[in-house]
Amino acid sequence: MRCTVIGNWGGCCRKNEACSGYLLTHDGFHLLLDCGSGVLSVLQNVIDLNDLHHVFLSHYHFDHYSDAGCAVYSRLVNTQIGRTSQKLRFYALENEEKFSELTWEPYSDVTAVAASDRIQIGPFSCTFHKTLHPVDCLAIRVEAGGKSLVYTADTGYCEELAAFAENADLLISECSLYAPAGGEKSGHLNAEQAGLLGARASCQTLLLSHLPLYGDLEQLRVQAQKNYHGRLLLASKLMTIDL
């Protein structure tokens, strides 16, 4: 399984970059985790949009789903000009009206996912965990080829999430804040908490992402390493990690 970071910024993205988006590829099959602002543009450095057929959306905050609508428009246009005949399939929570907007027959549709579900998307076995966030939000665990990847999406700190991520080969943890700022109210992690999550999960590699737009990003690494002593990476545009 290959993970390509398409976007690594929380809230808004830097020039020519993107908010949350991670492309998973295994045996030529692609699954995009989140589709925030800028993701469709950056993604085209890696694959043609007509080769993307499966998109998981963790929650309905703009930095995680705002490009989903344009992905549907892309599929509409490219279907009408004969460049693809495959539907774009979303997987998302169904508790908001935005859920129904993801379906535009015959170009796209959406499958409802809940925290208790186990679903198969191509070669990827997927399970989910509800996170601590002001709106409903799902973390996802993806297994393929004997490897596992966990993406926290947006969350405050909780031990249950560490258990969900146990022994992951790659844990993509949100890291929205510099310690000592806490994200208890906003439902986010600071770098020390992200490190603690990685340590409790005993993950092989911890990737800090959903990064703040301000400050010295290297401080995030230093803070996370107070708690996590394994392989630690700071996400950046088009970084690839092979599992």
Ligand SMILES: [Zn+2]
């Ligand atoms: Zn976010």
Ligand SMILES: [Zn+2]
């Ligand atoms: Zn959010």
